[in-house]
Amino acid sequence: MKIYNTLTKKKEEFIPLEEGKVRMYVCGPTVYNLIHIGNARPMIVFDTVRRYFEYKGYAVNYVSNFTDVDDKIIKKAIEEGVDASVISQRYIAECKKDMEAMNVRPATTHPLATQEICGMEEMIQKLIDTGHAYVVSDGTVYYRTRSFKDYGKLSHKNLDELQAGHRSIKVTGDEKEDDYDFVLWKPKKEGEPYWESPWCDGRPGWHIECSVMAKRYLGDQIDIHAGGEDLIFPHHENEIAQSEAANGKEFARYWMHNAFLNIDNKKMSKSAGNFFTVRDISEKYDLQVLRFFMLSAHYRSPLNFSAELMEAAKNGLARIVTGAERLRELAGKVQDGALAGEEKERLEELKSLTAKYEAAMDDDFNTADAIAAVFEMVRLSNATATEQSSRTYVETMLAEIEKLCDVLGLITEKKEELLDADIEEMIAKRQQARKDKNFALADQIRAELAEKGILLEDTREGVKWKRA
Numbered sequence: 001m002k003i004y005n006t007l008t009k010k011k012e013e014f015i016p017l018e019e020g021k022v023r024m025y026v027c028g029p030t031v032y033n034l035i036h037i038g039n040a041r042p043m044i045v046f047d048t049v050r051r052y053f054e055y056k057g058y059a060v061n062y063v064s065n066f067t068d069v070d071d072k073i074i075k076k077a078i079e080e081g082v083d084a085s086v087i088s089q090r091y092i093a094e095c096k097k098d099m100e101a102m103n104v105r106p107a108t109t110h111p112l113a114t115q116e117i118c119g120m121e122e123m124i125q126k127l128i129d130t131g132h133a134y135v136v137s138d139g140t141v142y143y144r145t146r147s148f149k150d151y152g153k154l155s156h157k158n159l160d161e162l163q164a165g166h167r168s169i170k171v172t173g174d175e176k177e178d179d180y181d182f183v184l185w186k187p188k189k190e191g192e193p194y195w196e197s198p199w200c201d202g203r204p205g206w207h208i209e210c211s212v213m214a215k216r217y218l219g220d221q222i223d224i225h226a227g228g229e230d231l232i233f234p235h236h237e238n239e240i241a242q243s244e245a246a247n248g249k250e251f252a253r254y255w256m257h258n259a260f261l262n263i264d265n266k267k268m269s270k271s272a273g274n275f276f277t278v279r280d281i282s283e284k285y286d287l288q289v290l291r292f293f294m295l296s297a298h299y300r301s302p303l304n305f306s307a308e309l310m311e312a313a314k315n316g317l318a319r320i321v322t323g324a325e326r327l328r329e330l331a332g333k334v335q336d337g338a339l340a341g342e343e344k345e346r347l348e349e350l351k352s353l354t355a356k357y358e359a360a361m362d363d364d365f366n367t368a369d370a371i372a373a374v375f376e377m378v379r380l381s382n383a384t385a386t387e388q389s390s391r392t393y394v395e396t397m398l399a400e401i402e403k404l405c406d407v408l409g410l411i412t413e414k415k416e417e418l419l420d421a422d423i424e425e426m427i428a429k430r431q432q433a434r435k436d437k438n439f440a441l442a443d444q445i446r447a448e449l450a451e452k453g454i455l456l457e458d459t460r461e462g463v464k465w466k467r468a
């Protein structure tokens with residue numbers, strides 16, 4: 001298996017630290033809002049990487065954090081007049097709902113930054129004791145970037161060059177020794193959550209969180225560290241500086257980064273009005289379609305989101321689902337019996353398509369080509385499986401398509417989808433029942449909709465509904 005490693009800028013053969021095992025850390029979202037479709041890309045991509053490792057027989061320890069203490073979370077908590085934990089808990093729960101709908105499996109562990117403060121203080125102290133960090137008068141602790149000779153190795157930047165092209169980012173009164181020194185611990189501000197520490201009451205910087213959570217759940221050395229490409233610098237560069245200085249070992253062997261998702265060829269941005277949450281998309285599409293869309297491009301290629309491309313993804317996925325459903329139907333009709341000679345030949349063809357799929361995935365997880373191999377399987381089965389086929393033939397075809405789709409996290413069973421029009425019809429019936437004072441019927445309709453995940457809200461402007 002080959003993986004493109006951002007550290008060496010090369011595709012490298014994957015050699016695990018421990019035979020048969022993969023230790024993998026993926027930087028998770030900051031939970032102050034519903035996740036957007038850009039955040040969904042690393043979730044879907046690295047969930048697929050995990051599934052493929054498992055398909056190949058590896059036991060994967062997959063850790064992905066939630067950043068649950070952050071300026072944006074605190075700002076929202078102040079706006080709503082609630083505790084920061086109310087905000088983070090709310091959006092963790094919402095994020096998990098979206099993950100489930102995208103068929104992203106829960107991580108082995110989803111650590112929360114606020115539960116790991118002790119480990120962070122320990123690592124910061126170690127960095128201070130070894131000269132890699134220093135405390136200034138207000139109790140802020142900075143990492144001394146110049147003390148780590150390999151700083152820049154991941155982003156292929158050099159501190160001197162960086163500084164030459166950089167206007168000073170020091171502000172007056174700042175006691176930072178160097179522009180690129182970064183915060184490990186910072187003093188609390190009024191109204192903010194804080195923890196006691198030897199340096200001041202305060203909270204950790206963002207980068208130290210991931211170094212500590214990776215160490216706690218995976219050890220000093222891990223196989224794969226992953227996230228979106230915006231995290232290469234400074235986040236992952238800083239994680240390397242912290243972890244390698246504190247642990248004295250190479251932190252991660254392979255660094256994987258997904259490219260960005262744009263909308264209509266523009267950067268996604270709230271102010272420009274081209275911004276979608278995963279929840280927005282779920283109103284129009286089954287999130288399996290979003291997953292299929294994400295995997296139809298290689299994870300290191302920029303991906304453009306548009307209405308047309310989503311329609312194309314919907315049709316593509318439907319072709320696979322229809323093909324699989326047809327095989328299921330046939331399986332209920334065909335006779336038991338041995339494989340015919342011709343069928344044996346076609347199963348050889350099937351095998352070669354599996355090999356094609358694996359070759360694509362072995363080549364730095366080329367999901368686009370893997371999907372193309374699945375399409376060829378569907379075409380082969382559509383053209384050759386009939387009511388005259390043997391049971392073994394039909395079932396072998398079906399099992400292979402299901403298995404390879406499952407590795408991509410794609411569900412091949414047709415879902416009973418309640419369309420917007422059906423929902424509105426039921427709501428109209430419920431309104432009529434209420435007018436007729438048939439409240440039992442009205443309640444029954446409401447319950448039926450709730451069972452299918454449709455929530456109703458009676459407002460002054462009429463009945464509003466949403467998918468849960």
Ligand code: AMP
Nearest residue numbers: 028029030038039041042227228260261
């Ligand atoms: P954040 O909550 O901003 O820390 O982001 C969580 C994850 O989503 C990180 O791995 C980011 O790199 C990734 N991410 C954010 N925006 C995008 C985007 N537009 N396309 C792809 N990945 C993204």
Ligand code: ZN
Nearest residue numbers: 027028210235
């Ligand atoms: Zn991180």
